[in-house]
Amino acid sequence: MTTALQPFVENGSEIADADTAPHNLDAEQAFLGALLYDNEMYHRVADWLKPAHFYDPVHGRIYETAADLIGRGSLADAVVLKTQFDRDDGLREIGGTTYLAVLMEGAVTGNAAVEYAKIIYELALRRELIRIGHDLANAASADADVQARALIQDIEQQLYNLAEEGSASRGFVSFKQALAESVETASAAYEREGGLAGISSGLKELDRKLGGLHPSDLIILAGRPSMGKTSLATNIAFNIAKAYRYEEQPDGTRKTVNGGVVGFYSLEMSAEQLATRLIADHTGIPGYMIRQGTIDAAQYEDIRDGVLEIQGLPLYIDDTGGLPISALAARARRLKRTHGLDLIVVDYLQLVTSSRARAGASRVEEVSEVTQNLKALAKELAVPVIALSQLSRQVENRDDKKPQLSDLRESGSIEQDADVVLFVYREAYYKEREKPREDTPEYLAWEEEFRRIEKVAEVIIGKQRHGPIGSAKLHFDGMLTKFTDLETRYDDESD
Incomplete structure (x- = not known):
């Protein structure tokens, strides 16, 4: 200053x-x-x-x-x-x-x-x-x-x-001010339900491992195609937007007290496709049925009512393809200024382009520039940024298919710049491809194992700058492309 x-x-x-x-x-x-x-x-x-x-x-x-x-x-x-x-x-x-x-x-x-x-x-x-x-x-x-x-x-x-x-420019911050900000964070964690310092993802097990999504953090969410990383990011964004509550301040501004305003950069899927996923999430009607029109009158009424319930949620979608990182940052600043902003989701990292492509620059250098700028944006706007990332094919060549940090594609500075690296892993994805013929003795053993793991997903915490690594198990519904709490889901099914 x-x-x-x-x-x-x-x-x-x-x-x-x-x-x-x-x-x-x-x-x-x-x-x-x-x-x-x-x-x-x-x-x-x-x-x-x-x-x-x-x-x-x-x-x-x-x-x-x-x-x-x-x-x-x-x-x-x-x-x-x-x-x-x-x-x-x-x-x-x-x-x-x-x-x-x-x-x-x-x-x-x-x-x-x-x-x-x-x-x-x-x-x-x-x-x-x-x-x-x-x-x-x-x-x-x-x-x-x-x-x-x-x-x-x-x-x-x-x-x-x-x-x-x-x-x-903020310039230097005194140690005293830094301590005050740290105490405020600790106070927020103490006062929030569940002891979270950050925004709740809506998934209890993941929140327990991360303490919520923290302002200024760059969170990389990675996985192989079809593992569900877009679904998980969409579920988290939807949960946060649905939980949004605020208090009016004396100066006319709004202070977020729960959930948050979400900016979602969908660089691969259109806004309409993303909205269809969210309708499926909310109504429990599979997205493919909504797209194909194979729904009955009662389901159509459920969709219409569901849309009315969620249309006012503070979830803003930008589906511009090939968006330069500078334009992405400018639009995020504009959104925060006009509507507020508590979370940014970028789907996905490798589709964001470098602002000033240099002749001879490698793809690794370009992705590194993007991650560095996303981290800077998270700090500037004081919001968590979730950036989805592809994994390299080398994971497919190992007997143990669980992803590792070294599997991050174009990982020049992804691991370095990220505060948290999460991997989405579903064992059932690979087990399904090992399916034997139904008339073989191996089939019954395979079927029993597949049914046990079919709806279980794992979010592996490969890096956490402010906490331990580990994993969180979730329930995954492939029909709805939806992640929920595993323990809650099983409790519901047992009733």
Whole structure:
């Protein structure tokens, strides 16, 4: 958040100096005086007013020091701050520690102080907008190698960051702030049902292993064709969208309290095909029957009623094929800005294209760029990103068909960038291909074994940066292409 205080430079000369950059030192002095006079004022602005928003660096340091003292439950007035600033050269230039007393003498109170804080924040945003505008003008006129669309996407990212946090760059974060964020995560885990720190996937066994889907995590969900990775990702997205609950905030925004808003990039299947899967999931009517029209009147009524029930869910589908990673990121930022965003699903990784394909670049290098950008996007938007990935054929050549990290296709940086790597594995898929002739003695033994494993799937946790590896067993219904909790399913069937 330091960029708002930097001078704007063009060809070595300042574009905006202390006389022309938007600022109001009187407002900064009035607010700081109010803060030192009444420390409770800090709690009314702490969520959005930061030290970097002050134009005068000394004012920023005064605010930061006062905020630190108040945060620790200590008094922050001119007397206390005097010991903190006795050797501050910047403060000495504008009157020394007596300047602190002058600030308190000119203090305003109540709503007036908050209004001054809003002025400080607004002018900081305007200075940052000027910087972004000059950067764009310089890049558009000087760098002929950069495509205009790439410039638009870059500026859109900076504007998004500015709208979200008041600065185009977070910069360094103090250890104290990092600890506070860690405690908030632990508190969320303690207060959530089931002790989850992240968003529930809707699958209890998987949640127990992962602790939910965590903001800023890149989750790779991999498997061989027909293993069900798209089905699992779709089920998780649907579960989260169905569980969405929010609270209205005083500023008009919405705070997610359960479930979430989902952005689903379906690069292989059309939005209509994906919607058909979700209708099958919700109604229990197989998708192939819906597509073929082989349903009866009662099933048609169930579908119609089901559609009415789920049509308002916060699940947004983008089925653009061959989407560049830069465009994917830009659309995700736009979705978060307009509707909110709590989870991104990308189906699948190898279909996302590199933003700036380089001559001679290998496919491994391109996929590596995509994974690096997806991880950066997860951190930027503070949401989990689930990216589906293909596995190489080498898994088919082993006696043990369970996938391993080395089976990730074009795995240059997939394993490195991912916080979690999950593999979908169904033993029944391979067992079915070993089916002997029905008139042989081996058939009965095969049939008994196949029936035992037919609807059992395993999600193997091949990597988890913040927890142990292991596996979670799920129930899989091939007719509905649906994953559910294994224990719950068996309990239902036994009733």
